[in-house]
Each structure stands twice: as C-alpha cells, then as structure tokens.
C-alpha cells in the first residue's frame with residue numbers, strides 16, 4: 001500500500017540520512033526503482049512530473065500500475081507516490097487519482113499567492129493523510145519546459161511556508177535540474193544552514209540530485225536535507241546502457257529486438273544507479 005512521505009522523512013531528518021525521490025518514466029523505470037528499494041530495504045519516493053504523467057497515459061494509469069506492482073512484486077518497504085513540481089490543478093488531479101503525496105510548486109507566484117494556495121492544499125492533504133511539499137526559490141535548469149535560474153531561497157519566506165504545515169520543504173540553494181554547467185558555483189550551504197535554523201525539524205528537499213559531488217550531498221544531509229530528487233542520472237544510465245546494446249549489434253542477433261531484451265540493460269542500469277544513490281544517501285536498511 002502506498003504511504004505518505006511524512007513518517008519516512010521525519011525519521012530520515014532525525015536519523016541524518018535522506019530518502020531518494022526517483023522520477024519514473026515508464027513501466028521499466030517503476031519496476032527497477034521498486035525492486036531496488038526492496039532489495040536495499042530502503043524507503044523510497046516515486047516522483048512523477050506533470051509531463052511524465054501525461055506520457056504515461058495519466059495519473060490514474062500510474063496509480064494502477066504502481067499499486068499493482070506493490071502487490072505483485074511483494075514490495076513491503078514504504079513507498080510514496082509523489083507529484084513532482086505540481087501545478088495547483090495538477091495537485092487536485094493527483095489527490096483524486098490516488099497519489100499519496102504531492103508537491104505544489106508555487107515558487108513562480110508572488111509569495112502571498114504561494115502562501116494562499118499552499119495553505120489551501122495543506123488543509124486538503126492533511127484531511128486525506130497525504131504528504132505535501134512546497135517550494136521557495138526556484139530550482140535552476142529546465143524541467144518540462146519550465147526554466148528556473150537557480151535562486152537561493154529567502155530563509156524568512158521558507159519559515160513562512162514551513163509554518164503553513166507542509167510536510168517537507170524544497171528551498172533553492174543554487175541547485176539545478178539536469179547536468180551542472182562547468183562554471184557552477186556549487187550549493188550554497190550558507191543558505192541551507194540559514195533555512196534549517198529558521199525551519200527546525202522540517203525535512204528539507206534537495207532537487208537536482210544529478211551530478212552533485214558526493215561530499216556536497218553528505219554536507220547537505222548534515223544540514224537538514226532529508227529528501228533528494230534524482231531524475232536525469234537514471235535517464236543517462238538507461239540511455240548509455242541501451243546505446244551500448246544497440247552499438248554492439250545485439251538487437252540484430254537472434255531475438256535481440258524483443259523489447260524485453262532490448263530494454264533489459266537499461267533496466268539493470270537504472271537499478272545500479274538507484275542502489276548507488278541509496279547507499280550515498282544512507283537510506284539502506286531504514287525501511
């Protein structure tokens with residue numbers, strides 16, 4: 001059964017480790033992440049962006065697929081199904097479809113409007129026992145056509161949003177979705193420290209987990225990050241493994257064109273990436 005992300009993140013914050021949010025793109029992705037979480041005995045959050053939701057034939061299809069897998073694959077570790085960077089309307093659609101967690105990304109609204117909409121959604125999620133993530137300070141890079149500049153959040157605004165009763169808070173600390181550019185300045189630990197001092201026990205979320213050096217990940221966890229989002233890195237490992245299979249001409253030999261064979265190396269590559277991240281984040285055996 002899907003669970004809210006609340007308990008797993010509060011435990012992670014108290015225990016100084018982070019739970020990975022791995023974005024899913026199709027059936028192979030979902031199965032790879034769930035099986036790895038079970039093998040690692042780790043809690044996990046499946047992230048779905050609005051674009052990925054559309055791609056996978058809608059939120060209800062995803063809820064059906066994930067619930068089916070939890071049962072058929074005998075997944076017993078805590079799993080949350082979470083809308084990533086949701087719009088106001090998207091949050092309501094996911095709540096209705098059976099997601100166990102949503103992110104309302106109101107970072108592009110003026111702070112007063114972000115507060116008002118977040119407050120309303122917090123009340124709805126609380127009533128239904130779902131977790132809700134809010135964002136202050138936009139995350140850099142491009143996701144589903146939305147481009148952010150990688151701002152650093154204002155700690156006072158973070159406190160304002162945290163006080164609305166959200167479950168977890170994403171604060172921009174110079175992080176970027178996708179690959180980091182050569183001249184990236186790194187995470188702003190000064191901002192993270194100030195945000196944590198203002199928000200106390202609130203589990204903080206680090207977006208753009210791909211390509212952040214290990215030492216920075218560890219430091220971020222020590223400063224209150226309890227959820228780390230990874231998307232691009234699984235896509236890169238999937239693509240590299242698939243490319244290798246095709247370049248070796250394996251799709252042309254025997255029944256190598258069968259999708260169950262063609263997609264197998266990519267599937268294994270996602271599993272390896274997820275395992276590596278769970279070890280780095282410290283969530284192994286925390287289920």
Ligand code: 13P
Nearest residue numbers: 178207208210229231232
């Ligand atoms: P990356 O694609 O950089 O790993 O970021 C994922 C993310 O933050 C999803 O919200």
